[in-house]
Amino acid sequence: MSSVTVRVPAKVNVQLSVGPLREDGYHDLVNVFHAVSVFDEVVAKESESITVSVAGDWADQVPVDDGNLAIQAARALAKHAGRTYGAELVIHKSIPVAGGMAGGSADAAGALVACNELWGLGLPLEDLMEIAADLGSDVPFSLLGGTAVGTGRGERLSDVPTGGQFHWAFAVAQGGLSTAKVYAECDRLRETAGVEVPWPQLSEPLLAALRTGDAEALGAELSNDLQAAALSLRPDLSDTLEAGRRAGALGALVSGSGPTCAFLAGDADHAEHLADTLSHLPTCRTALAAHGPVPGPRPS
Ligand SMILES: C[C@@](CO)(OP(=O)(O)O)[C@H](O)COP(=O)(O)OP(=O)(O)OC[C@H]1O[C@@H](n2ccc(N)nc2=O)[C@H](O)[C@@H]1O
Numbered sequence: 001m002s003s004v005t006v007r008v009p010a011k012v013n014v015q016l017s018v019g020p021l022r023e024d025g026y027h028d029l030v031n032v033f034h035a036v037s038v039f040d041e042v043v044a045k046e047s048e049s050i051t052v053s054v055a056g057d058w059a060d061q062v063p064v065d066d067g068n069l070a071i072q073a074a075r076a077l078a079k080h081a082g083r084t085y086g087a088e089l090v091i092h093k094s095i096p097v098a099g100g101m102a103g104g105s106a107d108a109a110g111a112l113v114a115c116n117e118l119w120g121l122g123l124p125l126e127d128l129m130e131i132a133a134d135l136g137s138d139v140p141f142s143l144l145g146g147t148a149v150g151t152g153r154g155e156r157l158s159d160v161p162t163g164g165q166f167h168w169a170f171a172v173a174q175g176g177l178s179t180a181k182v183y184a185e186c187d188r189l190r191e192t193a194g195v196e197v198p199w200p201q202l203s204e205p206l207l208a209a210l211r212t213g214d215a216e217a218l219g220a221e222l223s224n225d226l227q228a229a230a231l232s233l234r235p236d237l238s239d240t241l242e243a244g245r246r247a248g249a250l251g252a253l254v255s256g257s258g259p260t261c262a263f264l265a266g267d268a269d270h271a272e273h274l275a276d277t278l279s280h281l282p283t284c285r286t287a288l289a290a291h292g293p294v295p296g297p298r299p300s
């Protein structure tokens with residue numbers, strides 16, 4: 001095989017409950033991931049060494065050196081296999097960068113799946129999941145896709161059954177937010193408020209809404225403990241959330257660490273309408289309509 005192509009979805013977190021700061025600098029989470037139909041494409045071609053190039057709307061914001069998560073993923077896979085392998089990785093980016101939609105994690109997951117195939121390693125998903133967890137907390141979910149609850153750092157995953165499709169609009173903000181800074185701001189706000197941080201709990205009403213495919217109920221249950229921190233760093237996001245609510249979204253929240261905002265719609269037409277409305281906001285770089293859940297990356 002001389003070339004392998006995979007498509008990898010972005011995510012939105014339909015519940016993100018953040019526990020106290022751990023000694024290792026991470027937080028224990030209840031993180032309900034939901035993969036949506038905004039895809040990066042990762043191509044792996046035969047080559048002497050591991051390299052990456054990036055095309056698409058967001059290409060200028062993505063590192064092409066050792067900081068690129070897809071390169072790190074390919075290297076980690078070669079190390080796991082105990083051999084020196086090469087791959088020319090070509091990423092076509094559609095997932096906003098530093099937007100809270102796990103684009104870097106998607107590219108890392110895509111590189112793992114594509115190189116596993118290109119190099120004929122035949123490693124099972126469980127092995128790829130272990131490598132993924134060392135690359136970043138969100139990378140295991142990017143391999144899995146669908147809807148899943150992540151505990152620990154978010155890397156220990158269990159599938160969540162869903163009934164039917166949900167429709168979304170995403171308001172992509174100008175610029176990005178650093179995940180580490182948003183978690184640090186969350187800690188700062190909590191310390192200032194002097195509240196005891198409860199252990200995160202999975203929401204039963206949220207699970208029921210996902211299982212039954214009830215968009216109205218899901219909209220009412222969306223929650224994100226990082227939202228206050230993202231709004232503290234980017235107050236303009238409140239206007240975006242408010243505009244989406246006024247336009248009839250069933251639910252509105254910051255996606256993960258932001259600054260992308262996610263809006264649940266009643267159906268595909270409603271999602272297109274919301275995206276069109278949001279795209280005209282001064283706080284918004286662009287807006288996308290999408291649906292979920294969608295599967296994780298598979299080689300073709
Ligand atoms: C917030 C979330 C929600 O899914 O995603 P994004 O919105 O960034 O996409 C994730 O928790 C982000 O996961 P990921 O982007 O893989 O983060 P990592 O590389 O593992 O960690 C980056 C930094 O985020 C903080 N971090 C991350 C995960 C976690 N459970 N607790 C943390 O405190 C730490 O400061 C860490 O150094």
Ligand SMILES: Nc1ncnc2c1ncn2[C@@H]1O[C@H](COP(=O)(O)OP(=O)(O)O)[C@@H](O)[C@H]1O
Nearest residue numbers: 067068069097098099100101102103104105107
């Ligand atoms: N392949 C990649 N795609 C996007 N960003 C990457 C990639 N590799 C490394 N990065 C770095 O990771 C940071 C976070 O990117 P991303 O995963 O898109 O955001 P988020 O963590 O908010 O979901 C970026 O600012 C960028 O410097």
